[in-house]
Amino acid sequence: MSESIVDNIVPSGNSSVAIPTDISGQILDLDEDDDLEVFSKDTSTTLTDGSSFNASMQTSPASMINQYKLEEEEEDADTKDIFVTVDNPESHVTAIETYITYRVETKTTRSEFDSSEFEVRRRYQDFLWLKGRLEEAHPTLIVHPLPEKFVMKGMVERFNEDFIETRRRALHKFLNKIAQHPIFSSSEDFKIFLTAGTGELTSHKKQGPGFLSRMGETVKAVAAAVRGVRNRPQEFTDMQEYAEAFSQKISSLDKITQRIIREQKEYLEELKECGPTYTLWSQSEEELAEPLKNVAGCEDRCYKETEEQVKHLNDHLIPVLHEYVLCADTLKAVLRRRDNIQADFEGKAEALATKKADRDADSKVLSLAWDSLVGRSPEEVKQQKQQKLKGEIKEMSDELDKAENRLEGANNALKSDWIRWQKVMRSDLRSAFIDTAERNVSYYEKCLAVWETFLQSQRTDAEGNGKVDSS
Amino acid sequence: MADSGSEDIAVIGNTDLTPSESENNLKNTMAEKGTSLLKMMEISVAEAEKRTGKNAVNMQETYTVYLIETRPVDAASEGTNPVPDSLWRRYSEFELLRNYLLVTYPFLVVPPLPEKRAEFVWHKLSADNMDPDFVERRRVGLENFLLRVASHPDLSSDKIFYSFLTEENGWKETVFETGFQAKADSRLKALNATFRVKNPDKRFAEMKHYGDELQSVISQLLRVRARAADRLYGVYKVHGNYGRVFSEWSAIEKEMGDGLQSAGHHMDAYAASVDDILEEEEHYADQLKEYLFYADALRAVCRKHELTQYELEMAAQDLTSKKQQREELATGMIRTFSLKGMTSKLFGQETPEQREAKLKMLETQIEEGEELVKERNAECEEFVKSAWVDIERFKEQKDHDLREALISYAIMQISMCKKGIQVWNNAKECFSKM
Numbered sequence: 001m002s003e004s005i006v007d008n009i010v011p012s013g014n015s016s017v018a019i020p021t022d023i024s025g026q027i028l029d030l031d032e033d034d035d036l037e038v039f040s041k042d043t044s045t046t047l048t049d050g051s052s053f054n055a056s057m058q059t060s061p062a063s064m065i066n067q068y069k070l071e072e073e074e075e076d077a078d079t080k081d082i083f084v085t086v087d088n089p090e091s092h093v094t095a096i097e098t099y100i101t102y103r104v105e106t107k108t109t110r111s112e113f114d115s116s117e118f119e120v121r122r123r124y125q126d127f128l129w130l131k132g133r134l135e136e137a138h139p140t141l142i143v144h145p146l147p148e149k150f151v152m153k154g155m156v157e158r159f160n161e162d163f164i165e166t167r168r169r170a171l172h173k174f175l176n177k178i179a180q181h182p183i184f185s186s187s188e189d190f191k192i193f194l195t196a197g198t199g200e201l202t203s204h205k206k207q208g209p210g211f212l213s214r215m216g217e218t219v220k221a222v223a224a225a226v227r228g229v230r231n232r233p234q235e236f237t238d239m240q241e242y243a244e245a246f247s248q249k250i251s252s253l254d255k256i257t258q259r260i261i262r263e264q265k266e267y268l269e270e271l272k273e274c275g276p277t278y279t280l281w282s283q284s285e286e287e288l289a290e291p292l293k294n295v296a297g298c299e300d301r302c303y304k305e306t307e308e309q310v311k312h313l314n315d316h317l318i319p320v321l322h323e324y325v326l327c328a329d330t331l332k333a334v335l336r337r338r339d340n341i342q343a344d345f346e347g348k349a350e351a352l353a354t355k356k357a358d359r360d361a362d363s364k365v366l367s368l369a370w371d372s373l374v375g376r377s378p379e380e381v382k383q384q385k386q387q388k389l390k391g392e393i394k395e396m397s398d399e400l401d402k403a404e405n406r407l408e409g410a411n412n413a414l415k416s417d418w419i420r421w422q423k424v425m426r427s428d429l430r431s432a433f434i435d436t437a438e439r440n441v442s443y444y445e446k447c448l449a450v451w452e453t454f455l456q457s458q459r460t461d462a463e464g465n466g467k468v469d470s471s
Numbered sequence: 472m473a474d475s476g477s478e479d480i481a482v483i484g485n486t487d488l489t490p491s492e493s494e495n496n497l498k499n500t501m502a503e504k505g506t507s508l509l510k511m512m513e514i515s516v517a518e519a520e521k522r523t524g525k526n527a528v529n530m531q532e533t534y535t536v537y538l539i540e541t542r543p544v545d546a547a548s549e550g551t552n553p554v555p556d557s558l559w560r561r562y563s564e565f566e567l568l569r570n571y572l573l574v575t576y577p578f579l580v581v582p583p584l585p586e587k588r589a590e591f592v593w594h595k596l597s598a599d600n601m602d603p604d605f606v607e608r609r610r611v612g613l614e615n616f617l618l619r620v621a622s623h624p625d626l627s628s629d630k631i632f633y634s635f636l637t638e639e640n641g642w643k644e645t646v647f648e649t650g651f652q653a654k655a656d657s658r659l660k661a662l663n664a665t666f667r668v669k670n671p672d673k674r675f676a677e678m679k680h681y682g683d684e685l686q687s688v689i690s691q692l693l694r695v696r697a698r699a700a701d702r703l704y705g706v707y708k709v710h711g712n713y714g715r716v717f718s719e720w721s722a723i724e725k726e727m728g729d730g731l732q733s734a735g736h737h738m739d740a741y742a743a744s745v746d747d748i749l750e751e752e753e754h755y756a757d758q759l760k761e762y763l764f765y766a767d768a769l770r771a772v773c774r775k776h777e778l779t780q781y782e783l784e785m786a787a788q789d790l791t792s793k794k795q796q797r798e799e800l801a802t803g804m805i806r807t808f809s810l811k812g813m814t815s816k817l818f819g820q821e822t823p824e825q826r827e828a829k830l831k832m833l834e835t836q837i838e839e840g841e842e843l844v845k846e847r848n849a850e851c852e853e854f855v856k857s858a859w860v861d862i863e864r865f866k867e868q869k870d871h872d873l874r875e876a877l878i879s880y881a882i883m884q885i886s887m888c889k890k891g892i893q894v895w896n897n898a899k900e901c902f903s904k905m
Contacts, residue, residue: 242723249720256712263709267702273695281688284681287870291877298881426727430905433734437899444891451881451888458878 082108082179084194086172089164090121099123102168104175106194112186118195124149126193127171129205133189134178139337140414142421143184144177145326146170166319173323177424183417220344229339230346233411239418240335247328254321257313264310268303275300294454301450309443313436320432324425331421334414341410345403352396359389508627509618513542514636516614517557519606535606536561537613541636558639562587565613568635571646572626574655577775578858579626580865582619583764585612591693591756604750608757615761625861658775666781672855678862679773686766689759696756700749711742730905737898744894748887755883758876762869769865772858779854783847790840797833800826 088103101121108116127146134143147170175194178184192204275296282292518538526532542555565584572581589605599605617636620626631649634642717735721728 245723246720249716249723252716253713253720256709256716259712260706260709263702263705267699267706270695270699270702274692274699277688277692277695281685281692284684284688285870288873291874295877295880298884302884426905430727430730430902433902433905434899437895437902440895441892441899444888444895448885448888448892451884454881455878455885458874458881 080180081110082106082185084172084175084179086168086175089168099125100164102171104194113191113195120195120201121198122193122201124167124171126201127174130178130189130193131174134184134187137187137189138183138413139341140334140410141181141183141417142327142330142334144174145323145330146174147322148326166315170319170323182420183413220340223344223347225336225340225343227343227347229343232339232342235415236335236338236411239414240332243328243331243335247325247332250321250324250328254318254325257317257321261310261313261318264306264313268306268310271299271303271306275303291458294457298450298454302447305443305446305450309439312439316439317432317436320428324429327421327425338410338414341403341407345400345407348396348400348403352393352400355389355393355396359386359393506622506624506627508621508633509544511544512636513540513544513555514614514617514621515540515542516610516617519610520559521601522561533601534561535601535609537610539617539636556637558637560635562609562613564635564643565616567643567646568632569616570655571631571649571651572620572629573771574651574658575629575631575649576625577658578772578854579623579861580765580768580772581626582616582623583761583768584616585609585757586760586764591690591697591760608753612757612761624864661778666778668777668781669784670780672776672780674859675773675776675855679770679777682766682770682773686763686770689763689766693756693759693763696752700752704745704749707745707748708742710738714739714742727905730901730903733904734898734901737894737901741891741894741898744890748883748890751883751886755876755880758872758879762873765865765869769862772862776854776858779847779851783844783851786840786843786847790837790844793833793837793840797830797837800830800833 083106085105086102087105089100090103091098091100101123104118104120104122106113106118108118124146131143131146134141147167178187178190184190189204192201196204278292278296278299282289282296285292516537517540520536520538521533522536523531523533536559538557538559540555540557562584569581569584572579585608588600589602620632626632631646634645638645714735714737717731717738721731721735724731
């Protein structure tokens with residue numbers, strides 16, 4: 001069934017090629033593995049289509065091509081079929097703790113939802129849980145970051161209004177990113193998060209993989225990490241280098257922007273004095289009183305505009321940069337997890353090769369002496385050993401196959417999600433920078449208008465008094 | 472949007488006036504005032520140069536000299552451009568000229584010199600007297616001073632001023648020959664002394680008060696301005712870092728690379744633009760400083776008036792007491808207590824001859840006293856008349872100049888905003904291409 005969809009296959013090793021606007025070139029090699037079919041559909045867009053939910057559903061080429069119409073801009077409202085909002089923070093006090101919950105509202109036309117509107121209340125812990133679940137299920141997919149638990153610097157109180165608002169916005173973005181992700185949005189955990197009542201959610205949380213199995217995974221991961229990867233494909237090394245560099249750059253931008261805000265605030269401190277000084281002066285003057293008061297007014301207005309400007313920078317650009325600083329960390333983590341999967345595979349391959357070598361070696365060496373001591377015939381012993389080895393080899397072979405599949409799946413998942421992530425990052429940051437630039441333009445335009453009004457008033461004054469202008 | 476803004480600008484006009492253009496306007500205004508001196512010649516301080524030489528205590532010193540050029544007006548308007556007459560003067564000679572004018576015309580508000588040392592500087596601006604920017608601004612200030620004096624109805628006809636402009640050698644000697652130095656010393660002493668006037672002239676008291684307030688508020692404004700300039704500088708310069716990081720980042724991106732790179736260039740331009748912006752604002756600061764120092768000159772006039780008034784009152788008081796003494800002596804009645812009176816009571820009456828002699832002396836003194844009072848009264852009246860005329864003239868000049876300064880400040884702000892709009896629009900375009 002995969003073959004019917006194949007148009008231009010881009011070999012899977014080519015994820016570093018520039019993304020053409022014609023998305024049909026994005027179709028990856030399709031595997032027997034059902035999960036991967038989903039990638040062939042919407043890997044590079046932020047759009048989700050109802051049809052992508054059913055992974056094994058066969059679709060006609062025509063409808064597939066529809067899905068590949070890539071909008072480089074934000075999601076087209078027409079094709080979005082799920083809208084999630086996070087708002088209305090409320091504080092809850094119990095005997096043990098105080099915490100904030102947020103209202104999560106979902107409106108959707110997707111068929112797998114029982115109804116078209118849902119409203120639930122969730123707390124930060126719940127979001128953390130969801131993120132964890134998604135990461136567990138898809139270790140090499142890039143999950144958008146959550147806002148941080150606490151803000152270490154600046155000693156922000158957890159229940160400070162600004163902090164809550166900033167967090168709310170970040171949580172809203174988080175859920176929307178999940179909703180727009182081709183894989184995550186079809187996650188059962190996601191669905192339950194959006195729809196289940198508080199009690200239901202709690203019991204569902206308990207059903208997750210038990211503590212022991214999670215420990216087991218962690219131990220495996222540590223072992224793999226210790227072992228290290230031997231033959232990492234170049235493309236993943238490239239990704240790692242990119243992730244490092246990107247992390248540095250985006251952190252720099254974050255720091256620079258914070259510095260600008262600090263300098264602006266100090267500027268505001270001084271600017272605050274300007275207007276009042278002109279007003280003070282106007283009180284000693286007669287003819288000059290009016291223009292001086294006018295200038296005082298202008299300075300005051302410019303002060304307000306500058307204040308607004310700083311606030312906008314803080315509320316809009318900074319959060320986006322913060323998000324992508326965290327994203328950079330996610331990229332690195334994802335690459336590490338992929339490495340671990342490969343290390344695990346390599347480890348198993350090595351172990352199998354060793355076992356096979358044992359088997360071959362054994363058939364040649366006769367440890368007669370020991371066996372005759374123990375009272376068995378050399379042939380019997382040999383047979384037993386061979387049987388045992390055969391069994392072990394079969395087992396390890398199967399394990400190896402699984403590991404190989406797992407690795408291939410992880411690699412493909414990562415590669416296509418990497419491309420998707422880059423598109424989203426590009427779009428997000430572009431929007432944020434454009435927004436900032438527009439805001440700056442608007443700021444200067446407002447100040448310009450303030451001073452032009454002053455000029456106009458002085459010109460008409462001069463004409464009104466019959467004075468001759470020095471021009 | 473920027474577009475609709477530019478249409479409005481066309482209506483208002485003059486928003487593209489640069490500081491040097493508005494400075495020219497000021498000069499033209501002064502020239503138009505049409506003192507006979509300015510009708511005759513053009514004055515400018517064209518250049519500044521560093522010199523080294525031995526000073527009074529025979530030590531090497533470096534100082535700056537300024538080239539004063541004068542050119543007959545007719546020649547320029549005829550289209551021919553003859554070489555101007557010129558001579559070099561240093562700052563101390565300007566100071567000498569001003570001191571002479573202060574002493575000689577105490578009832579006039581004498582135009583101030585540009586500051587001796589740079590004050591109210593924001594940190595990037597040099598406070599070094601040898602710094603080329605400071606020297607340049609001082610050159611402009613000195614030219615301004617000369618034009619102010621040359622456009623003053625009374626000061627412009629002063630001979631010493633004329634020879635300052637035209638005679639390089641021997642000018643200093645000429646000034647000292649006027650003997651103003653002696654007057655200067657006594658004037659300084661008098662102005663610094665404390666005295667109380669019995670009937671202060673309300674108008675002058677108000678003017679002095681105004682002078683105090685003007686000085687205080689302009690100082691405050693200059694301080695605030697300097698601190699704000701410092702901060703604004705920081706804001707702009709940090710944006711330069713965006714340029715650097717965008718450039719580095721563009722190296723690891725494929726599609727985004729070009730957009731980021733070019734946006735980065737605009738951020739660099741933005742950061743660099745603050746230097747010009749703040750330089751222009753210095754011009755505004757200089758205009759304010761001129762009036763800061765003018766306030767001082769105004770206060771000096773009021774102070775001098777107080778002194779004149781006080782001297783009149785002293786003379787009048789003295790006369791009154793002398794007249795009273797005469798009366799007592801004549802009538803034998805002691806109205807006022809006097810030591811002489813007491814001693815004569817204690818030690819015996821005076822002889823009639825002694826009394827005659829005393830009376831005669833008093834009469835002479837009273838005559839002289841009356842002359843003195845008449846003199847001082849006339850002085851005072853003369854002073855009040857001339858001073859008040861000049862104060863009115865000064866008020867008009869101040870109102871006009873400061874209003875123009877505020878307008879040019881607004882023009883500067885507008886120019887700064889326009890630059891900002893342009894840069895960020897350009898950056899926005901680049902971001903769109905990301």
